[in-house]
Amino acid sequence: MNHRATEEARWVRLTLIGTTLLLFFCFLLLPLLVVFGQAFSRGVDAAWESLQDPDALDAIRLTLIVAAISVPINSICGVAAAWCIARFRFPGRDLLVTFIELPFSVSPVISGLVWVLLFGANGWLGPFLDRHGVRIIFALPGLVLATMFVTLPFVARNLLPLMRSQGVSEEEAALTLGATGWQTFRLVTLPKIRWGLLYGVLLCNARAMGEFGAAAVVSGHVRGQTLTMPLQVEAMFNDYDWVGAFTMAGLLALLALVTLAVKLTLEWRMGLLGEALL
Amino acid sequence: MARTRRVLPGFQLSLSITLLWVSLIVLVPMTALFLRPWELGAAGVWASITEPRVLAALKLSFGAAAVAAVVNVPLGLLTAWVFVRLRFPGRDLADSLIDMPLALPTAVAGIALTGLFAPKGWLGALLAPLGIKVAYTPLGILVALVFVGFPFVVRTLQPVIHDLPLDAEEAAATLGATRWQTLRRVVLPALLPALLAGFGAALARGVGEYGSVIFIAGNMPMISEIAPLLIVVRLEQLDYAGAAAIGLVMLLASFGILLLLNLLQRRIGRFA
Numbered sequence: 001m002n003h004r005a006t007e008e009a010r011w012v013r014l015t016l017i018g019t020t021l022l023l024f025f026c027f028l029l030l031p032l033l034v035v036f037g038q039a040f041s042r043g044v045d046a047a048w049e050s051l052q053d054p055d056a057l058d059a060i061r062l063t064l065i066v067a068a069i070s071v072p073i074n075s076i077c078g079v080a081a082a083w084c085i086a087r088f089r090f091p092g093r094d095l096l097v098t099f100i101e102l103p104f105s106v107s108p109v110i111s112g113l114v115w116v117l118l119f120g121a122n123g124w125l126g127p128f129l130d131r132h133g134v135r136i137i138f139a140l141p142g143l144v145l146a147t148m149f150v151t152l153p154f155v156a157r158n159l160l161p162l163m164r165s166q167g168v169s170e171e172e173a174a175l176t177l178g179a180t181g182w183q184t185f186r187l188v189t190l191p192k193i194r195w196g197l198l199y200g201v202l203l204c205n206a207r208a209m210g211e212f213g214a215a216a217v218v219s220g221h222v223r224g225q226t227l228t229m230p231l232q233v234e235a236m237f238n239d240y241d242w243v244g245a246f247t248m249a250g251l252l253a254l255l256a257l258v259t260l261a262v263k264l265t266l267e268w269r270m271g272l273l274g275e276a277l278l
Numbered sequence: 279m280a281r282t283r284r285v286l287p288g289f290q291l292s293l294s295i296t297l298l299w300v301s302l303i304v305l306v307p308m309t310a311l312f313l314r315p316w317e318l319g320a321a322g323v324w325a326s327i328t329e330p331r332v333l334a335a336l337k338l339s340f341g342a343a344a345v346a347a348v349v350n351v352p353l354g355l356l357t358a359w360v361f362v363r364l365r366f367p368g369r370d371l372a373d374s375l376i377d378m379p380l381a382l383p384t385a386v387a388g389i390a391l392t393g394l395f396a397p398k399g400w401l402g403a404l405l406a407p408l409g410i411k412v413a414y415t416p417l418g419i420l421v422a423l424v425f426v427g428f429p430f431v432v433r434t435l436q437p438v439i440h441d442l443p444l445d446a447e448e449a450a451a452t453l454g455a456t457r458w459q460t461l462r463r464v465v466l467p468a469l470l471p472a473l474l475a476g477f478g479a480a481l482a483r484g485v486g487e488y489g490s491v492i493f494i495a496g497n498m499p500m501i502s503e504i505a506p507l508l509i510v511v512r513l514e515q516l517d518y519a520g521a522a523a524i525g526l527v528m529l530l531a532s533f534g535i536l537l538l539l540n541l542l543q544r545r546i547g548r549f550a
Contacts, residue, residue, distance in 0.1 A: 005447070023357065100304075117307070120513075124310065210383025213384065
């Protein structure tokens with residue numbers, strides 16, 4: 001017996017590692033391989049052609065538009081939220097944090113449902129919107145609102161612990177030296193939090209582009225108009241267009257892989273390994 | 279001056295932005311969820327959520343999520359232990375892959391698992407001769423929920439295992455305990471609160487899960503129809519109050535379970 005008392009025997013260690021890696025392969029890697037395998041099952045050309053389909057292109061464009069609107073708004077508001085919550089004490093602060101984190105514990109379908117309850121045909125404001133010819137549900141605004149609800153916590157939640165731990169002495173020094181509030185924020189705070197901010201924006205964007213449940217409820221499934229990429233995957237899958245569905249899914253899987261890679265780099269930079277991607 | 283001046287600027291501006299943002303995007307819509315079911319009247323709400331099809335869907339969603347979370351406890355414990363305590367090549371890369379189920383859009387996970395477990399899929403074809411059908415059965419729902427819940431258990435356990443003091447294990451070994459006894463009597467009790475927290479997080483995620491489940495589930499009413507899908511069905515029938523009623527029940531039930539687990543966790547934490 002040549003291992004330490006707080007370690008398992010060599011054969012036990014090897015068995016544990018082997019079992020875990022097998023689990024990893026079957027459970028985490030095989031689904032990825034299936035996506036790319038099915039996408040290229042009729043050759044690379046067929047996969048490439050399926051992306052040239054006008055509906056597929058429209059879905060990609062819509063996904064980019066939705067993310068381009070919802071991610072910046074949630075990022076700017078998230079920074080504002082982290083600033084006032086981490087820097088000041090005020091009554092109701094903990095409650096505010098609870099509300100910001102609420103979307104994380106709500107089913108994606110409910111995240112879409114709440115908007116239909118407000119703006120749908122039978123919604124509180126439905127008849128009013130109808131009279132004025134404004135469409136929110138089954139149109140772009142609904143998709144943006146549902147995406148914003150689902151991705152609201154990411155930036156604020158990632159910045160809060162960081163800003164709390166960093167303290168305010170640099171900001172106070174800058175202010176004492178005559179910097180204006182805006183200068184202090186831009187030249188002192190922003191550089192201090194940039195990696196954490198980028199981390200939050202990255203996760204927010206990944207979720208915004210990949211959101212399915214909330215988008216499915218508010219989309220109305222009009223081909224070429226209100227289908228985002230994940231919804232287009234569903235539409236093609238239901239049409240038995242497996243090459244098309246898995247090719248579009250492959251694009252989203254690539255987005256996930258890139259997100260994980262950048263996340264790993266950022267964690268390495270911030271020196272906090274093992275933070276959950278929630 | 280009687281009032282203490284705040285040194286840092288921007289309090290009013292940042293708080294105003296935050297309140298406006300949270301109110302418009304979270305509070306107002308959530309209010310609709312809490313108020314709209316009552317358009318049916320209390321008796322109507324009761325009738326709407328005790329419909330056999332709704333009860334079956336709720337039972338399936340909560341039951342499958344609970345079983346999946348139970349399955350994830352040993353899987354997550356094994357993985358977290360191996361990644362914190364043991365060294366092997368490629369560990370850091372593999373560690374970042376643990377988050378794959380969270381990073382992968384749910385629709386992608388859904389069709390990937392369906393492709394994998396369909397009767398002609400890579401794993402489905404292996405299981406078919408054994409008489410095991412996964413895709414389009416409640417078992418498929420379980421597979422999808424284990425997949426999406428897995429990272430929650432691992433990520434909750436990892437920091438706790440990392441911070442476990444080695445001297446307790448050393449003391450146990452010095453006092454003559456075998457390694458197995460040490461793990462069972464010393465390590466496991468210390469991990470119990472974290473195991474419960476991971477279980478709760480996986481459960482909460484599983485209850486509301488939609489995208490990864492609907493492709494593989496088959497969605498047969500009374501058999502493999504999950505509660506979120508029933509919300510979608512009711513919305514399509516323009517039964518908004520009925521849809522909101524199911525949503526409200528799901529939300530309150532998940533919060534209730536999480537609260538219970540939280541209390542249990544504190545109890546155990548105090549004894550340990």
